[in-house]
Amino acid sequence: MKLVIGLDGQSSGEKALEFATQLAANMETCELIVVYVIEWSPFSFQTAEENAQRHKRREEEISIATDRVLTPAVETLTKAGLSARAIVRHGDVADTIDAIAHKEGASQIIIARSSAGGFSKRIFGSSTANLVMNARVPVTVVV
Amino acid sequence: MSNIYRVFFTVAAFFAASLPAAAQEAVLTMDEKVNAAFSSATGWFVNGIFMSIPGTNFPWIVMWLVIGATVFTIYFAAVQFRFFGHAIALVKGDYSDPDDAGEVSHFQALATALSGTVGLGNIAGVAVAVGIGGPGATFWMILAGLLGMASKFTECTLGVKYRNEYPDGSVSGGPMYYIAKGFNELGLPGGKILAVMFSIFCILGALGGGNMFQANQAHAQITQITGDFPGWITGIIFATIVFAVIVGGIKSIAKVTEKIVPLMGILYVGAALIVLIVNYNLIGWAFGQIFAGAFTGLGVAGGMVGALIQGFKRAAFSNEAGVGSAAIAHSAVKTKEPITEGFVSLLEPLIDTVVVCTMTALVIVISQQLIIDPNTGNYVLNEAGTAIATVGDTSGVALTSAAFGSAISWFPYVLAIAVILFAFSTMISWSYYGLKAWTYLFGEGKTKELVFKIIFCIFIVIGAAASLGPVIDFSDAAIFAMAVVNIFCLYFLMKIVRRELVSYSARLKSGEIRKFTH
Numbered sequence: 001m002k003l004v005i006g007l008d009g010q011s012s013g014e015k016a017l018e019f020a021t022q023l024a025a026n027m028e029t030c031e032l033i034v035v036y037v038i039e040w041s042p043f044s045f046q047t048a049e050e051n052a053q054r055h056k057r058r059e060e061e062i063s064i065a066t067d068r069v070l071t072p073a074v075e076t077l078t079k080a081g082l083s084a085r086a087i088v089r090h091g092d093v094a095d096t097i098d099a100i101a102h103k104e105g106a107s108q109i110i111i112a113r114s115s116a117g118g119f120s121k122r123i124f125g126s127s128t129a130n131l132v133m134n135a136r137v138p139v140t141v142v143v
Numbered sequence: 144m145s146n147i148y149r150v151f152f153t154v155a156a157f158f159a160a161s162l163p164a165a166a167q168e169a170v171l172t173m174d175e176k177v178n179a180a181f182s183s184a185t186g187w188f189v190n191g192i193f194m195s196i197p198g199t200n201f202p203w204i205v206m207w208l209v210i211g212a213t214v215f216t217i218y219f220a221a222v223q224f225r226f227f228g229h230a231i232a233l234v235k236g237d238y239s240d241p242d243d244a245g246e247v248s249h250f251q252a253l254a255t256a257l258s259g260t261v262g263l264g265n266i267a268g269v270a271v272a273v274g275i276g277g278p279g280a281t282f283w284m285i286l287a288g289l290l291g292m293a294s295k296f297t298e299c300t301l302g303v304k305y306r307n308e309y310p311d312g313s314v315s316g317g318p319m320y321y322i323a324k325g326f327n328e329l330g331l332p333g334g335k336i337l338a339v340m341f342s343i344f345c346i347l348g349a350l351g352g353g354n355m356f357q358a359n360q361a362h363a364q365i366t367q368i369t370g371d372f373p374g375w376i377t378g379i380i381f382a383t384i385v386f387a388v389i390v391g392g393i394k395s396i397a398k399v400t401e402k403i404v405p406l407m408g409i410l411y412v413g414a415a416l417i418v419l420i421v422n423y424n425l426i427g428w429a430f431g432q433i434f435a436g437a438f439t440g441l442g443v444a445g446g447m448v449g450a451l452i453q454g455f456k457r458a459a460f461s462n463e464a465g466v467g468s469a470a471i472a473h474s475a476v477k478t479k480e481p482i483t484e485g486f487v488s489l490l491e492p493l494i495d496t497v498v499v500c501t502m503t504a505l506v507i508v509i510s511q512q513l514i515i516d517p518n519t520g521n522y523v524l525n526e527a528g529t530a531i532a533t534v535g536d537t538s539g540v541a542l543t544s545a546a547f548g549s550a551i552s553w554f555p556y557v558l559a560i561a562v563i564l565f566a567f568s569t570m571i572s573w574s575y576y577g578l579k580a581w582t583y584l585f586g587e588g589k590t591k592e593l594v595f596k597i598i599f600c601i602f603i604v605i606g607a608a609a610s611l612g613p614v615i616d617f618s619d620a621a622i623f624a625m626a627v628v629n630i631f632c633l634y635f636l637m638k639i640v641r642r643e644l645v646s647y648s649a650r651l652k653s654g655e656i657r658k659f660t661h
Binding site for chain 2 (some may be wrong): 038040042043045046047048049051052053054055056058059061062089090091096099108
């Protein structure tokens with residue numbers, strides 16, 4: 001059985017991790033895939049200079065996400081005696097988590113309730129809500 | 144965030160305090176004497192580039208660009224039509240590997256290159272072309288735009304193929320790299336010298352057409368609304384903002400511009416469509432004028448040839464196909480297949496010339512700003528006999544403005560803002576093209592780059608402050624001198640592109656290259 005845990009680098013992610021740990025502890029075999037999505041769109045506008053530096057920035061973004069969010073999360077899970085690995089990706093948060101879960105054949109996605117609020121949420125909707133509405137596998141939202 | 148603003152204000156204050164003196168000095172020293180001296184020193188070069196083909200008033204450089212585009216169209220068997228659908232699919236991301244997400248996408252490279260070319264040429268330049276060459280110029284402009292797609296395809300494929308990738312992950316590309324490396328690969332002599340020549344012209348073109356001309360025209364546009372005031376004030380404001388972006392690294396300004404410019408482009412085309420819809424009963428007539436004018440001239444100065452020259456000239460000057468500038472912008476894309484960026488880039492002249500320029504031309508024709516003799520059906524010439532007489536005696540950007548204003552009364556204000564923003568984004572783009580040529584000549588390094596960036600900002604003030612005819616002529620000539628070197632070299636290098644094209648087409652057909660399911 002595979003579980004995908006979507007983290008957003010906020011403290012609420014801890015709750016999602018805790019919930020997944022409890023869930024996995026009750027199963028015989030369970031692989032946990034911790035996912036961090038760096039919000040990015042191929043249809044944004046950039047200057048020529050930004051484009052030239054893009055590859056470098058991408059590497060930096062990936063290494064920051066790995067060091068600060070994913071590695072500690074995987075360590076926590078491994079310490080708890082679980083099998084865990086990490087994936088970091090650029091893209092739309094909801095679409096990407098769903099795509100990974102689908103590709104990996106995960107049976108469930110676990111995410112924290114979106115902590116972003118206010119103006120941007122009204123305009124764009126939250127990633128959590130988008131994922132719940134569009135995901136192809138069951139989603140658990142941890143509050 | 145507060146740190147960013149503190150840096151910005153410090154840089155701005157420092158620059159504002161130090162520049163007026165430089166600006167005044169520039170204005171004072173760049174007096175008529177210097178002007179005349181500069182003119183006599185560079186006149187031969189300008190005249191050489193813009194020289195007419197003997198017996199005609201057709202500048203040979205325009206012919207050079209059109210012949211180049213025709214050769215590439217034939218050599219690659221109309222690649223711009225055969226791979227048009229594939230180009231759209233690439234921009235949509237159908238062939239992008241999800242594992243490469245976060246790298247520069249085809250769309251981003253295209254948008255960046257477009258923001259460097261869509262600008263004053265599409266608004267003011269088209270008005271000049273239609274004002275002199277009549278509606279028929281539009282037909283030839285579209286034809287030249289369609290051919291130019293093949294030039295872009297060739298140069299941008301090479302731009303990606305021969306770019307430099309540095310250990311830190313950043314990239315540098317453009318004609319100077321593909322000329323030097325490509326000639327070396329083919330065992331041809333002189334690659335390095337041609338690359339250096341290209342770089343020198345590119346720096347001059349960046350400071351001139353990509354900078355002074357833009358600053359100058361933006362100031363002219365601002366004074367139309369606010370009334371006359373000294374140009375150096377506009378220059379310093381522009382220079383401060385550009386300085387903040389390219390030296391201060393205030394990315395937010397660039398980001399805002401890069402987001403507003405495409406919006407302005409869409410708004411512009413949208414407004415043009417509204418004018419066309421309002422006058423829908425005249426659309427058939429307007430196309431009739433364009434076709435009739437293309438082959439008869441409808442009474443314009445120079446007749447059919449006059450219309451053809453203006454149309455070809457406008458297309459070449461507007462989409463920069465064959466100049467090599469786009470190859471610098473496109474070379475940052477992340478792709479395993481350099482040729483895919485070539486396919487994407489061929490959309491650029493289509494959007495710039497075939498869509499945006501044609502919209503401007505249609506609006507001018509349909510708004511009936513050009514005066515027609517009701518008896519003959521031909522256009523009436525102005526007193527000097529050089530251009531078509533217009534309602535209100537306007538030309539250039541004022542003609543475009545009047546044409547839009549006749550249907551949407553408030554649009555001239557939006558147009559003025561659009562012109563200023565287009566000028567700004569063109570400056571940012573060319574500062575990068577110039578910088579790449581500069582670092583090719585002098586090497587990469589923070590101090591060396593800073594020197595160029597400061598020179599670039601000083602030239603903004605000079606460009607806005609003075610109407611330096613000879614200097615601007617020289618800079619325009621430099622941009623087209625880039626095309627002389629670039630197209631000459633492309634003739635040698637095009638077989639490399641064909642090899643890529645044959646291999647890619649085969650793999651596309653066999654299904655080896657296929658769409659990713661997202």
